[in-house]
Amino acid sequence: MSKLQIGGERGYGWGRVSLEDIKPEVTKCFDDYHYDGMGDHPSVVVPSTKKLLAHTNVGGVESNGSIEPFIGRETQDSRYFGKNLTANLCWIPGSTIFEEKIFRIMPRGVWKEAKTSFSS
Secondary structure, rough: OOOOOOOOOOHHHHOOOOOOOOOOOOOOOOOOEEEEEOOOEEEEEEEEOOOOOOOOOOOOEEEEEOOOEEEEOOOOOOOOOOEEEEEEEEEEEEEEEEOOOOEEEEEEOEEEOOOOOOOO
16 A cells, blocks of 8 residues: 545645555454455455444445445546546445455455455
8 A cells, every 4th residue: 555545635635645654463453353454455354243344345245234325536637527437335334244254445445355365
C-alpha cells in the first residue's frame, strides 16, 4: 500500500495520505480479528458471529444485516469529471457473519471473500 485516499478530496487535507512505516509483525486488530498486511491485498479473518468492519461484497457471504449498493464515481480525465461509475452490492458495515471467513481488502476499501487460506 503505497498511498491511501480518505474522503472525496484528492489534492489537499485528508485527500492524500502516504504510508510512512508498516509493521508486518502485527497479526491482530480489533481484538479478535486476525490481519495479514502482506501481498497485493491485505486480508482480515472475521470470526463467526463477529461484525463486518467495512462494506463487503455480497457474493458468497451469508450475514445478518442490510445490503446496499456501494456506488462511486471515478475521474480518469479532467474533462470527464465523474464519468465512470462503479457499483457493488455490499453488506453494510456492522452486519454479522454466521461463520468465520477470510476477506481481502480491495481497492476503495471494499472487502471481498478470499478463496485462498490465510498465510499466518
